Amino acid sequence: MDIPSIDYLLDETAKNGQPIWQVVLREEQSDSGSSQESVLERAMVTYEVMKNAAMSGIASDMKSVSGLTGGDAAKYYNYLRNHKSLLGSMESRAVAYALGTSGYNAAMGVVVACPTAGAAGIVPGVLIAAQEEYGFSDREAVYGLLTASAIGGVVATRATISGAAGGCQAECGTACAMAAAALVEVMGGSPRQCTDAAALALKNCLGLACDPVAGLVEVPCVKRNGVYAVMAISAADMALAGIRSFIPLDEVIDAMYQIGCAMPSCIRETAEGGLATTPTGLAAKRRMF
Amino acid sequence: MSIGLFDIMGPITIGPSSSHTAGAVRIGLVCRMLLEDEVKSAKITFYGSFADTYHGHGTDKAVVGGLLGFRTDNEKIRESLRLAEFRGLSYEFHTADDPKLHPNTVLIEASSREKTVRVQGASVGGGAIRITEINGMPVQISFVEDTLILFHRDAPGVLASIAHILSSNGYNIGNLRLSRTRREGDVITVVETDVPVDGTTAGQLCSVESVSEAVVIPHF
Numbered sequence: 001m002d003i004p005s006i007d008y009l010l011d012e013t014a015k016n017g018q019p020i021w022q023v024v025l026r027e028e029q030s031d032s033g034s035s036q037e038s039v040l041e042r043a044m045v046t047y048e049v050m051k052n053a054a055m056s057g058i059a060s061d062m063k064s065v066s067g068l069t070g071g072d073a074a075k076y077y078n079y080l081r082n083h084k085s086l087l088g089s090m091e092s093r094a095v096a097y098a099l100g101t102s103g104y105n106a107a108m109g110v111v112v113a114c115p116t117a118g119a120a121g122i123v124p125g126v127l128i129a130a131q132e133e134y135g136f137s138d139r140e141a142v143y144g145l146l147t148a149s150a151i152g153g154v155v156a157t158r159a160t161i162s163g164a165a166g167g168c169q170a171e172c173g174t175a176c177a178m179a180a181a182a183l184v185e186v187m188g189g190s191p192r193q194c195t196d197a198a199a200l201a202l203k204n205c206l207g208l209a210c211d212p213v214a215g216l217v218e219v220p221c222v223k224r225n226g227v228y229a230v231m232a233i234s235a236a237d238m239a240l241a242g243i244r245s246f247i248p249l250d251e252v253i254d255a256m257y258q259i260g261c262a263m264p265s266c267i268r269e270t271a272e273g274g275l276a277t278t279p280t281g282l283a284a285k286r287r288m289f
Numbered sequence: 290m291s292i293g294l295f296d297i298m299g300p301i302t303i304g305p306s307s308s309h310t311a312g313a314v315r316i317g318l319v320c321r322m323l324l325e326d327e328v329k330s331a332k333i334t335f336y337g338s339f340a341d342t343y344h345g346h347g348t349d350k351a352v353v354g355g356l357l358g359f360r361t362d363n364e365k366i367r368e369s370l371r372l373a374e375f376r377g378l379s380y381e382f383h384t385a386d387d388p389k390l391h392p393n394t395v396l397i398e399a400s401s402r403e404k405t406v407r408v409q410g411a412s413v414g415g416g417a418i419r420i421t422e423i424n425g426m427p428v429q430i431s432f433v434e435d436t437l438i439l440f441h442r443d444a445p446g447v448l449a450s451i452a453h454i455l456s457s458n459g460y461n462i463g464n465l466r467l468s469r470t471r472r473e474g475d476v477i478t479v480v481e482t483d484v485p486v487d488g489t490t491a492g493q494l495c496s497v498e499s500v501s502e503a504v505v506i507p508h509f
Binding site for chain 1 (some may be wrong): 291292293294295296297298299300301302303304305307309310336341342345346347350358362364366367392413415416431481482486504
């Protein structure tokens with residue numbers, strides 16, 4: 001797909017009276033030469049892999065390769081089954097599936113990098129939970145994934161989705177924006193509401209450091225996926241209520257990139273600052289290596 | 290710039306890190322594809338963040354998995370070090386420092402029974418890679434398009450012959466880049482085509498005087 005900006009994307013949706021996912025499908029078809037149906041089929045397979053990762057994560061208490069993390073998704077899922085959680089049923093399940101996916105990822109399970117493996121829990125967490133809550137089909141869920149990909153694609157083109165280049169705002173921030181847009185899409189919101197939701201989500205991730213303990217995608221990454229799934233739902237809900245983002249998404253993306261470039265390298269996935277160099281973080285690293 | 294839908298919503302990969310695991314698998318896979326044969330030995334040097342965290346991220350297993358021919362979603366990557374021993378692939382890991390390189394860079398010197406290749410590549414985020422050097426020559430290859438890699442000598446008319454064979458077989462050249470060591474020295478020509486070049490055409494390309502090898506690596 002060749003989508004240089006959100007403005008372009010919204011123009012295309014307006015010109016053709018189409019939702020974002022249809023513009024994505026058309027772009028991908030002309031780019032890859034595959035039929036729309038085969039693109040959708042491949043997206044359905046991708047969604048199945050997402051579900052498998054989320055369910056594998058909540059069902060097992062397997063440890064990560066380093067031993068730093070593991071079992072939190074199962075713990076949270078058991079809590080949901082036996083208690084009334086503070087979050088509502090959809091949000092709490094989004095947390096469980098996001099934690100599950102991220103935990104499974106840390107244990108070298110098969111996930112869909114969306115847009116990266118470190119942030120792989122957020123989009124599936126939100127989408128799977130919404131599907132369970134509202135009962136839409138896999139195919140409709142896939143429309144949400146396509147819309148999410150348009151947002152992620154513009155971020156990757158205009159800015160970066162790499163924590164080493166732009167901090168965690170580029171990874172979990174982008175994933176949060178993608179999930180918010182996906183949710184608005186499947187709930188029947190307009191293209192503008194999708195991009196407003198994404199803008200609201202990304203704005204609230206700006207400045208987020210990438211400072212994982214021992215440089216591994218575990219602490220704070222796994223639990224961050226759970227927390228940011230809920231943020232995506234809040235952003236989507238506000239957009240569905242008609243709340244606009246004062247700063248348009250293209251400008252938010254550019255701001256994210258500018259902030260990423262201004263970040264010192266110690267908080268861009270080098271494990272040389274922030275949580276990684278706290279006494280506890282350093283002690284964990286020493287135990288490991 | 291165009292980006293694939295399934296590059297954003299993907300790749301489907303084993304964890305834990307798309308840059309430290311998926312990208313590393315793909316760089317290993319490039320070596321395997323350039324050798325066009327089983328890899329028998331490999332010397333793997335990690336730089337930057339790769340050097341600091343390769344053990345905890347499974348980057349070692351990822352590169353070796355790629356050398357064994359595994360794709361990013363192959364769960365056997367978790368066991369790749371053991372499988373390598375079983376399959377007769379000997380490997381060694383080194384770390385080095387070079388601040389000029391991208392923080393996630395690996396240099397792989399791999400040999401099959403008959404060939405040796407030296408590939409340097411960077412994992413640039415979300416599983417995307419950029420091969421920056423082949424056999425000591427600077428290149429820029431990301432494999433987002435179907436790619437043809439030609440190894441030849443620097444001589445007048447070689448490029449014309451290559452272009453002629455491609456066009457007479459109906460291939461459109463999307464991009465072409467040459468890299469040479471010196472006049473009349475070794476050259477690597479990287480051609481991006483709209484569809485992968487078939488074996489017959491690759492054979493014709495190899496029969497051009499001065500061309501020693503033509504390797505087709507479809508978009509992956």
